[in-house]
Amino acid sequence: MRIETSVTRLLGVALPIVQAGMSWASSDAALPLAVSRAGGLGVIAAGPMRPHDLERAIDEVRAGTDRPFAVNLPLYRKGADEVMDLLAAKRVPILIASQGGPRRYLDRFHDVGTICLHVVASTEHAAKTVDAGVDGLVVVGGEAGGHPPASLVSTLIITRAVVRAARGTPVIASGGFADGAGLAAALALGAGAAQFGTRFLASREAAVHNSYKEAVLRAGIADSRTVGRDLGMIRALANTFTDRMTELENAGADLEQRRVEFGKATLRAAALDGDTTGGKLEAGQSAGLIDSVLPAGEIVRNLIEEYRTARRALPEIYDF
Numbered sequence: 001m002r003i004e005t006s007v008t009r010l011l012g013v014a015l016p017i018v019q020a021g022m023s024w025a026s027s028d029a030a031l032p033l034a035v036s037r038a039g040g041l042g043v044i045a046a047g048p049m050r051p052h053d054l055e056r057a058i059d060e061v062r063a064g065t066d067r068p069f070a071v072n073l074p075l076y077r078k079g080a081d082e083v084m085d086l087l088a089a090k091r092v093p094i095l096i097a098s099q100g101g102p103r104r105y106l107d108r109f110h111d112v113g114t115i116c117l118h119v120v121a122s123t124e125h126a127a128k129t130v131d132a133g134v135d136g137l138v139v140v141g142g143e144a145g146g147h148p149p150a151s152l153v154s155t156l157i158i159t160r161a162v163v164r165a166a167r168g169t170p171v172i173a174s175g176g177f178a179d180g181a182g183l184a185a186a187l188a189l190g191a192g193a194a195q196f197g198t199r200f201l202a203s204r205e206a207a208v209h210n211s212y213k214e215a216v217l218r219a220g221i222a223d224s225r226t227v228g229r230d231l232g233m234i235r236a237l238a239n240t241f242t243d244r245m246t247e248l249e250n251a252g253a254d255l256e257q258r259r260v261e262f263g264k265a266t267l268r269a270a271a272l273d274g275d276t277t278g279g280k281l282e283a284g285q286s287a288g289l290i291d292s293v294l295p296a297g298e299i300v301r302n303l304i305e306e307y308r309t310a311r312r313a314l315p316e317i318y319d320f
Contacts, residue, residue, distance in 0.1 A: 001039060001304055006170040007192030010136055011094060011115060012068045014039035016187065017303055018138075018172050019296070020197030021045040021072025021096060022146070022206070023282075024271035027053075029060035030205040031296055036067045038300035041193075043070045043096060047077055048268070051086050058090050068093045070117070075100025088112050102132045117172070121149030121158070123165040136170040137162060138195060143176030145198050145224065145235050145284035152226065156189070163190035178286035180306025196303070198284040203296040209274035213293050215281055221288030230255060231262045237281040241265040 002014045017040035019032060026032055027049050032042030044057050054071070061069050071092050073083055076099045084105055087095060091112045097105060098119035109116050110133075117136045120126040126137055139162040141155025142148045149158070155175035163171050173186040174195035186194035200206060202216045219237050226235050227245035236242055241264075248258050270279030294302070 003304075003307075005187065005192035007136065007172055010170050010192070011041055011070075013041050014067075015300065015304065016183065016193035017041070017300055018070075018174075018193050018195040019043050019200045020146075020174065020195050021047070021070070022197055022201060023047045023267055025201050025206040025208050027057070028207050029057045029064065030207065031200060031203060032057075032069050033061045033064045034203075034205045034296035035200065035300060036061065036069045037065050038297040039067070040300050041068060041070055041094070043072050046071050046073045046083055046087075051079070051082060054083065055086060055090065058092060070094035070096050072096040072098070074098050075104065084108070088114070096138060098138075102129055102134050106133055120162065122151070123158075123161045126162045126165045130166055130169045134169070136172065136192075137166055138172045138174055139191075141173070141175030143235075143285040144174055145201075145287075146282045147232065148175065148226065148235050148284075150229070150233055156185075159186065159189045159191055176284060176286050178289035180303045180308070181310040182286075183303055183307045184310040196299075198286045199290055199299060199303075200296060201283060202287075202290050202293045203299055204293060205296045208271040211274035211276050212270055212281060215276045216283050216287045216290060217293065219283065219287035221285050224283060224285055224287065228258075228262050231259055234280060234282055235284060237276075237283050237287065239279075239281055240277045241280060 005016045008016050019035040019042050021043040023045050026045045032044050035042035046054050094115045096117045102118045115135045118129045118134045119138045121140050141158045142152035159173040170192045172193045172195050173191035177194045177196050178199045183194045202213050223238050224235050225238050225242040227242050228234050265280050267280040269275040270281045
């Protein structure tokens with residue numbers, strides 16, 4: 001199977017399907033390897049990884065497939081420069097960077113042949129990033145799990161706006177996509193691919209606790225909350241943690257009080273320990289569209305079949 005778009009041509013992948021770099025969930029080789037083997041772009045999440053674990057994951061993906069893969073790096077993470085040294089030395093095929101400026105890394109990675117994508121959440125940021133010389137953009141809308149844009153502008157709007165501002169630079173749309181109809185919508189908006197996070201969170205290869213995956217399956221489309229404004233806002237499934245944060249925010253609690261409460265909960269507790277009550281159950285609104293945990297390769301195949309169905313269902317234009 002092959003669908004040719006600006007993004008698949010840029011990245012050398014067969015399908016315009018990108019697996020989001022999700023902290024813990026794709027912080028080993030299993031999930032990204034399965035997605036890349038299936039024809040999409042598998043992404044290793046370097047955020048929580050120690051350098052030797054990251055190096056091992058890169059080597060395992062390379063040993064398992066000759067297809068492209070990416071590493072996602074939040075530039076704010078502790079030791080980001082050391083990680084960039086490692087990624088440049090390993091000549092990773094694709095880098096997806098976020099939470100920082102692209103001029104910090106572009107030259108060194110272009111020099112070793114790495115394709116550089118940068119995550120943006122506004123047209124202004126997109127234009128500056130394009131001017132800096134990135135190869136492509138990942139635009140995140142308000143429906144996304146993890147870290148949506150503070151504006152919470154929907155993916156429908158922000159994708160179209162960024163495509164118009166990107167002046168031909170390939171764009172990957174992210175936030176709210178869970179099936180092939182969503183992929184069709186992303187391509188119709190002018191993006192060259194869609195990024196799927198929560199859908200791959202509910203995969204067999206995702207390296208998170210089964211309780212986390214079960215919480216995703218139980219969630220409805222209105223069961224996530226955005227909390228932590230001014231603290232690095234996140235979208236997470238509703239639980240005791242989000243209830244407490246919402247209570248404090250609605251009451252106008254001062255920043256330090258909210259910071260303490262925000263710091264008590266962690267994504268690690270949810271992802272690795274299965275703490276679905278007090279942990280940060282980061283997931284997007286698309287959780288309400290997901291009702292099964294499947295192998296990642298099967299998810300990719302289903303997305304393409306659903307995409308075909310969605311295309312066939314579109315009405316024809318008749319001239320009179």
